[in-house]
Amino acid sequence: MGSQRSVVITGASRGLGFASACHLYRNGWHVLAAMRSVDTGMKALRDATGAADDDPRLTGVTLDLTDTGSIETAAQTITAAxxxxxxxxxxAGISAAGMVEETPTSLWERMFATTVFGPVALTKALLPEMRRTGRGRIVLVSSQGGVRGMPATAPYSAAKGALERWGEAMAAEVAPFGIGVTILVTGTYDTEIITDAGTTDCRDLAGVYAPHHATMDKRGRAAMRMAARSPEKFAAGLSKALESTKPFVKVPVGPDARMLMIANRLLPAAGLHQMTRLMMGIPRFGALGGQSNG
Known part of the structure; x- marks a missing residue:
């Protein structure tokens, strides 16, 4: 199958995955773009890269990370290619907004299926061939929520935290076979996932958490406008990360992610909690005590 370097990217039809697929294709990689809607996603990728319909360096892979059968078929397609x-x-990932009380269990299940369970299943299906070959790098795209649990995004933060712990554990297991693991902690990027259109909104703006939501929404949107960077900058960071030869590495991609990782190392957990509360304008401890649900 030649010496052409190949990369599988999940969630390649939009956002960071789309930008990364385009960037790596332009840099000579054989990109296997995994996504739910291959027809529309591949058309967009070909339009963006100028790739022909039969270009052997751009392969579409149908993948639904919440469907076991889809994962198995995708792994077979990748191995055959x-x-x-x-x-x-x-x-690949999804975003959701809402307090723990506001988010349904079904949302938690879908979040973990997309962020943890599906990726684990796909990795398990591909690892035997990677072990036999004696090389490869598995990159887990985390976020600031994986470093520190963020209010109003508990399912997302919990899933990203689980993703990171999985990566740390797996790295020691696969390193003897020549396979490295990289965790990329992303900052804020200008993609659909940070907008209302790209987020499952479970917030009750008239409920008991209304004082939280009112301030957090205003401050959060302002912070995103200031901090959001182009997805192409993430793609360049991913491309650099793929050149690593270390058995395990965890690196930030973006200045805000870098600052949070530094703060997480330097500040005690209680201090970081207070810093987060003040930045987001959340009422002080006990301020809303005794309020009813109605």
Whole structure:
């Protein structure tokens, strides 16, 4: 199957995955773009890159991370196309807003299926061939929520935290076979996932958490406008990360992610909690005590 470097990118039809697929294709990689809607997603990728319909370096892979059968078929498609991929980038994800009381259990289940359970299943299906080949890098795209649990995004933060712990554990297991693991902690990027259109909104803006939502929404939108960077900058960071030869590495991609990782190392947990509360304008401890649900 030749010496062409190959990379599997999940969630390649939009956002960071789309930008990364375009960037790596332009840099000579064979990109296996995994997504739910291959027809529309591949058309967009070909339009953006100028790739022909039969270009062997741009392969569409149908993948629904919440469907076991889809994962198995996707793994077979990948193995048939390239054998063991040089890199497997777990980028696909969903976003949700709402307090723990406001978010339904079904949302938690879908969040973990997309962010943890599906990626684990796909990795397990591809690892045997990667072990036999004796090389490869598995990249887990985390976020600031994986470093520190953020209010109003508990399911997202919990899933990203689980993703990171999985990566840390797996790294020691697969390193003897020549397979490295990278965790990328992303900052804020200008993609659909940070907008209302890209987020499952479970917030009750008239409920008991209204004082939280009113301030957090205003401050959050302002912070995103100031901090959001182009997805192409993330793609460049991913491209650099794929060159690593270390068995395990965890690196930030973006200045805000870098600052949070530094703060997380330097500040005690209680101090970081207070800093987060003040930045987001959340009422002080006990301020809303005794309020009813009605």
């Amino acid at each position: 390239v054998g063991a991929p040089h890199a497997l980038v777990h980028n």
